[in-house]
Amino acid sequence: MLKLRDGIVELYRKAATSIPPDVEDALKAAFAAEEDPDVKEALSKILGDIRISRKTEGPVCQDIGVPVFYMTAPHGLSHTELRNTVREATAIATENIPLVPNAIDVLSEKNSGNNTGIGFPIIYIEETADDTLKIDLMLKDAGCENVGHLYRLPVKELQAHMDLEGVGKCVIDALRRNEGKGCPPYIIGVGVGATDDQVAVLAKRQLFRRMSDSSEYEAVAGLEKRLVDEINGLGIGIGRTTVMGVKVGISHRHTASYCVYVFVSCWSIRRARLIW
Numbered sequence: 001m002l003k004l005r006d007g008i009v010e011l012y013r014k015a016a017t018s019i020p021p022d023v024e025d026a027l028k029a030a031f032a033a034e035e036d037p038d039v040k041e042a043l044s045k046i047l048g049d050i051r052i053s054r055k056t057e058g059p060v061c062q063d064i065g066v067p068v069f070y071m072t073a074p075h076g077l078s079h080t081e082l083r084n085t086v087r088e089a090t091a092i093a094t095e096n097i098p099l100v101p102n103a104i105d106v107l108s109e110k111n112s113g114n115n116t117g118i119g120f121p122i123i124y125i126e127e128t129a130d131d132t133l134k135i136d137l138m139l140k141d142a143g144c145e146n147v148g149h150l151y152r153l154p155v156k157e158l159q160a161h162m163d164l165e166g167v168g169k170c171v172i173d174a175l176r177r178n179e180g181k182g183c184p185p186y187i188i189g190v191g192v193g194a195t196d197d198q199v200a201v202l203a204k205r206q207l208f209r210r211m212s213d214s215s216e217y218e219a220v221a222g223l224e225k226r227l228v229d230e231i232n233g234l235g236i237g238i239g240r241t242t243v244m245g246v247k248v249g250i251s252h253r254h255t256a257s258y259c260v261y262v263f264v265s266c267w268s269i270r271r272a273r274l275i276w
Helices: 002-017 020-034 037-056 078-095 164-178 194-209 219-233
Strands: 066-074 122-128 134-138 149-152 186-193 245-252 259-265 270-275
Touching: 002 037, 002 078, 002 134, 020 037, 020 245, 066 078, 066 149, 066 194, 078 122, 078 194, 122 164, 149 164, 149 194, 164 186, 164 194, 164 219, 164 259, 186 194, 194 245, 219 245
Parallel strands: 066 122, 186 245
Antiparallel strands: 066 134, 134 270, 149 259, 186 259
16 A cells, blocks of 8 residues: 555645646636736736646645545455555655645644544545546635535525525525635535535535536536526626636435535635546
């Protein structure tokens, strides 16, 4: 597992120091479409910071946030060993890159010093029929983590019913309640399903999707596109581009529950993938 451990250290380095090309392209498109000179200048600075971080291998953002791993592993590969390897790599990456240590013990309020601790980093593992190990890492900014919103449809005050139109109203409400917090322009992840915990995880997973993709379900793909157009026409953010993308994931729900979680990511979405 030593080679895998070292590969995960490099995965951290890539995620921390380099914005994904598809996100950078979306920022460039936002810059090209912008007319307000102050907003255009701000976007230009963001793009400049991205180039500098990539060149110097310095962190794109001082807050590395919470490391979140989604892994698909072949049958027979120990999940316990994988988790231990990720934790070892996290400690090494924190020292070597370096990364700001953020893992705080809830009981003692002490910082572990190496971004590991109880349930930290967050690791999800599923089995796959493939013979390759796929590791996706996201460094999820804590400021954005604090402005996610859970809804349980119907929501009377939003006139949001138990349908996709109601989901859309929740997304718009979440952006209004956000009040510009969390460094726009945003990427929005939405989870729809049966339980609170299910939709929170599902919403965060949507942030791993590429900016150019759309849902495999025609109705959901239509909702994603409509929401981008509608939100950017509301003038609730800075400039013409409040959101660069909206990604919606769905699961079956219970007859009596319709849960929606809206996750907000700032422009500095830091994700990377390792195929082993």
